[in-house]
Amino acid sequence: MALSELPLFPLSSVLFPGGSLGLRIFEPRYLELVKRCGRSGEGFGICLILEGHEAGAPAIPAAHGTEAAIVDFAMTDDGLLGITVEGRRRFHVERTRVRADGLIIADVRWLPETAVEPVRAEHALLGVLLARILDKAGVEHDGVGKGRLAEAGFVGWRLAEWLPLSPSERQWLLQLDDPHERLQQLVDRLPDFQPD
Structure with a gap:
C-alpha cells in the first residue's frame, strides 16, 4: 500500500475521528504549517507525545494518530492564533524525519475505515451513558439507539473522548480497529467510574 506524506503535530492529548x-x-513551525494547510485545505497529523513536550525540541510521537482538518480559527485573548480541528482518518506512522525548522514529517499508511455497524445489545448501556453525557453538555442528539447513537463507532469514539481516561488509555482505544472491541474495553472500565 502506498504511503502518504503528512506533517505531524505531537500533542499530550489524543484526537479521535x-x-x-x-x-x-505560537511556534513558527506550526504557524507555517497552519498557514500552508489553510491555503491548501490539506490536513496534518495529531499523535500523542510518547516522549518530550509540545513546545521546544521535536517530541517522540506515537505510531498511531488521526488526521486533523482545520475547521475554524481566531485570535485568542492572549494574542495567539487559536484553531479548531476536526478528526478525520486514522493512520499509522511508518517512518519520520525532522525538518530544519523542527517540524516532523511522517510517511503514513491510512488505516481502513470501519463500516457503520449498530451497537450490539451487550453494549446498549454505553449508548444510554453517552446520551446522558451529551444531555449534560447541551449537545443535541436523536436519542438512545437512534441516529449516531445507534452506531458502534460513533458511541465508542465519543465515550473515549468524554470519559475520564488517561492519555495512554485513549491511545489504546484509538489503535483498536474493531468498534465492538472498543466498546467492550469501555464496558470493562465502567466500574472504575462509579463513585465509592
Whole structure:
C-alpha cells in the first residue's frame, strides 16, 4: 500500500475521528504549517507525545494518530492564533524525519475505515451513558439507539473522548480497529467510574 506524506503535530492529548480539538498556535513551525494547510485545505497529523513536550525540541510521537482538518480559527485573548480541528482518518506512522525548522514529517499508511455497524445489545448501556453525557453538555442528539447513537463507532469514539481516561488509555482505544472491541474495553472500565 502506498504511503502518504503528512506533517505531524505531537500533542499530550489524543484526537479521535469525528472529534474536535482546540489548539493555540505560537511556534513558527506550526504557524507555517497552519498557514500552508489553510491555503491548501490539506490536513496534518495529531499523535500523542510518547516522549518530550509540545513546545521546544521535536517530541517522540506515537505510531498511531488521526488526521486533523482545520475547521475554524481566531485570535485568542492572549494574542495567539487559536484553531479548531476536526478528526478525520486514522493512520499509522511508518517512518519520520525532522525538518530544519523542527517540524516532523511522517510517511503514513491510512488505516481502513470501519463500516457503520449498530451497537450490539451487550453494549446498549454505553449508548444510554453517552446520551446522558451529551444531555449534560447541551449537545443535541436523536436519542438512545437512534441516529449516531445507534452506531458502534460513533458511541465508542465519543465515550473515549468524554470519559475520564488517561492519555495512554485513549491511545489504546484509538489503535483498536474493531468498534465492538472498543466498546467492550469501555464496558470493562465502567466500574472504575462509579463513585465509592
